[in-house]
Amino acid sequence: MSSLFPALTGASAGRPALRFGDRSLTYAELAAATGALAGRLAGHDRVAVWATPELETAVAVVAALEAGVAAVPLNPKSGEKELGHILNDSAPTLVLVAPGTELPSPVRDLELVEVDVHGTGSAPGSEAPADGPALVVYTSGTTGPPKGAVIPRRAVATTLDALADAWQWTDEDVLVHGLPLFHVHGLVLGVLGPLRRGGSVRHLGRFTTEGVARELNDGATMLFGVPTMYHRIAQDLPEQPESAKALGRARLLVSGSAALPVHDHERIAAATGRRVIERYGMTETLMNTSVRADGEARAGTVGVPLPGVELRLVEEDGTVVTAYDGETVGEIQVRGPNLFTEYLNRPDATAAAFTADGWFRTGDVAVRDPDGYVRIVGRMATDLIKSGGYKIGAGEIENALLEHPGVREAAVTGEPDADLGERIVAWIVPADPQSPPGGRELADHVARRLAPHKRPRVVRYLDALPRNDMGKIMKRALPS
Incomplete structure (x- = not known):
């Protein structure tokens, strides 16, 4: 066997x-x-x-x-x-x-x-x-x-x-x-996962909202996708009531590989009655956390550690974050049988990826809510912004910006500032390029939803954000 x-x-x-x-x-x-x-x-x-x-x-x-x-x-x-x-x-x-x-x-x-x-x-x-x-x-x-x-x-x-x-x-x-x-x-989740369970997988070849609806109407029970796919679904649902009904029949809608914006969560839930759940993993760790099917599908979170996975948040000086307050930011480190064994032919990189006590350094930064739910706020290298004495995750600002009706896409980065250390920069693809929302309007919008110190100090407008094959925004490719 x-x-x-x-x-x-x-x-x-x-x-x-x-x-x-x-x-x-x-x-x-x-x-x-x-x-x-x-x-x-x-x-x-x-x-x-x-x-x-x-x-x-x-x-x-x-x-x-x-x-x-x-x-x-x-x-x-x-x-x-x-x-x-x-x-x-x-x-x-x-x-x-x-x-x-x-x-x-x-x-x-x-x-x-x-x-x-x-x-x-x-x-x-x-x-x-x-x-x-x-x-x-x-x-x-x-x-x-x-x-x-x-x-x-x-x-x-x-x-x-x-x-x-x-x-x-x-x-x-x-x-x-x-x-x-x-x-x-x-590959692992989408093909090997159903085969290990003894279920079946139907691959569309190329993603379309019509293809998803057709399969869900024909007995499919689960959908796996990335945020760009769910964004297209959210955009199409108001004009496609039959697709909304099909998605409503799904037992489970799962998004991964990047954060699904809260406004897409809400649009899909409103149209279908089903909430998308998110999970968190990476190549080196496979899956670390997920919202459970029998848990609360809370938008903006990736749920709790999976069985067998140990997870902790760590300060830059190595201090373990003990506060589950939804505010204290730390790097995610994980340990468990889900981990890779090495980087092929790279013992130096393998050694650098682990702490002395065997935890894998993910490079992702997050906070934990009082009930243990994990909320990822970005990558340490590109998304942890130190401004005015605060450590701020770019992800929550991006979600707030995407709730503005004049914003189609958003990315947030930090750049050097003599007074603040770093200032928050918002990169915006406007919904209407002929009438983009103003910088002050967007800053006030973020300040009202989050906090004044999290508002963008600079707003720059683009026709599109650079993305990789999985739909992740490539912040290093933004104009310097």
């Missing part, structure tokens, strides 16, 4: 497992296809997977895991320089691809294996160790070349089982999503 996917050899043979567009596999068909490929992969150390949103990607990753081989998902949108770095660093012996895929030169130069989703075979019988590598997932590389986080099998299993507990996730659930498959959210 597979330690990660018991349904492959259980009583689920005839049940649907995967559907990508009009192509699908039952558990029996998935077991045959992955078994055939796993037999071919046995004995290899690492294999890369050209992670297009297709059935072949899911089969390739599951087959590698069944064979006890680490899979390296490759982002098809990566440039040749980044791809070359990842391939040189991870040194895969094979690259698994869908038949007929056009590949850039760094990938073409390696030995390719075309994935046959209709293959027939059985996986090798030996069990891989729990601490053995399951995935090597490369980080975004905002401060240098991407680093390969080695994620062990135990982290995949414990994270997915903890989410099953938090979300009451069972084999009856049908998940719909349209996320890319080269990162933790789309």
Whole structure:
């Protein structure tokens, strides 16, 4: 029996497992296809997977895991320089691809294996160790070349089982999503999660609000998305009452990878009667916290630590924050079986990522409410602003700005100020470019909702905010 996917050899043979567009596999068909490929992969150390949103990607990753081989998902949108770095660093012996895929030169130069989703075979019988590598997932590389986080099998299993507990996730659930498959959210949660439960996943190929509504009307029970997707949903709902009804049928709407603005939470709840819940994780830790299905879906929070995860907030001098007051800011540090084991070939970076007593330094800053709910207010490097003696998280100011009807998008940063240390700068994409809200109006708006010392001192207007593939705002790319 597979330690990660018991349904492959259980009583689920005839049940649907995967559907990508009009192509699908039952558990029996998935077991045959992955078994055939796993037999071919046995004995290899690492294999890369050209992670297009297709059935072949899911089969390739599951087959590698069944064979006890680490899979390296490759982002098809990566440039040749980044791809070359990842391939040189991870040194895969094979690259698994869908038949007929056009590949850039760094990938073409390696030995390719075309994935046959209709293959027939059985996986090798030996069990891989729990601490053995399951995935090597490369980080975004905002401060240098991407680093390969080695994620062990135990982290995949414990994270997915903890989410099953938090979300009451069972084999009856049908998940719909349209996320890319080269990162933790789309691949581990969105594909491996349903397969570990014995449920099914329907991947849209490309996200559309119409596709989401169609699947929810056709029996899907859960939706995973990122804030840009939910923002589009929130915008479309007033003109799409049928979509609102479909979303209202969902058992669970989950957002992650970045903070979902409060005003989008409220618009979706008002139109559908369902509240989106958020969770918090990262490549190196998989999932750390979540709002529970049986808990309060409180907008602006990422819930409580998942079973097995220890979480603390720490001051810059290493002092542990003990106050659960919703105001005291600290860096999130976590410890537990959900953690990665190392950055591949980077012992220096691995050592720097952990404290002496074994806590992982996330670089995210947060506060905790009196009941333990975690509210993330940004990243230490870009979102912790020290102004006038206060430590201020950019995230809460961004949420306040987004509640203004004249603001479509907002980002907040700090810049040097001789008097304050740092002054708060708001980057605004106005709802109406011909009539943007004034700087004083926005400053007063924030001061009324939060506090006077949190108001932006400078407002700058843009046509759009720079974002990465996951929809996260890239603040380092804002004009200097």
